[in-house]
């Protein structure tokens with residue numbers, strides 16, 4: 244026969260149980276708030292381009308279609324907003340896959356500088372329009388092999404370099420640096436001398452849909468999902484990503500990768 248518990252022991256059990264229940268409820272509530280916020284953000288992000296398309300189409304139907312000075316411009320603007328919607332849907336697709344744990348990481352060995360040069364080539368037209376120059380930092384040119392999911396790391400670098408153009412200043416610079424930390428790990432950094440991010444926004448830029456007021460007010464086409472996707476990918480590699488930035492000075496995003504060496 245088990246010895247009966249004292250009244251103090253029973254009270255202790257009850258209190259522990261109550262604390263555990265409260266914690267469970269808190270988690271449920273937080274998840275619920277998270278979902279609500281997500282939906283609110285999503286509907287906001289969808290509404291902006293949809294209303295714009297609606298506006299252009301109505302204006303065209305109301306007569307602007309016969310005005311050769313504006314009809315093409317309105318159609319182009321409508322298309323730009325449809326493109327933005329497609330981009331948003333692609334990003335959403337991607338993030339829901341990442342968050343439901345459906346992502347598989349297929350590692351292979353590749354030279355990180357080759358990938359960076361390739362991305363610089365792909366984005367050179369866009370950079371040219373703002374007079375932004377791409378560079379690999381002096382002393383970081385010697386090829387460094389990393390072991391990671393090539394397509395996913397390409398996506399990470401595309402997002403970071405694309406942001407360095409979007410939030411870069413005219414005639415500015417995007418610099419890639421590669422540091423071999425020890426035999427096992429490499430640090431890759433993408434730096435710009437653009438608008439930067441203030442201290443209050445900095446801890447939140449990796450949250451989905453988070454965009455600073457400056458990014459929103461400038462209407463730089465973006466979904467606010469890019470950095471959330473980047474962070475997921477790096478964490479799925481069991482690596483880390485961080486950012487340092489100063490308004491009007493610039494930003495540096497850095498992430499680690501494995502060299503694959505034991």
Ligand code: ADP
Pocket residue numbers: 402406407409410411435437438439440448453454455456457458459464465466467468469470471494
């Ligand atoms: P977006 O689609 O808005 O670019 P991201 O998730 O890529 O979304 O970035 C989130 C926010 O972080 C941006 O809206 C912008 O405010 C800020 N940000 C990202 N990269 C930079 C950068 N290189 N310089 C300044 N701000 C940046």
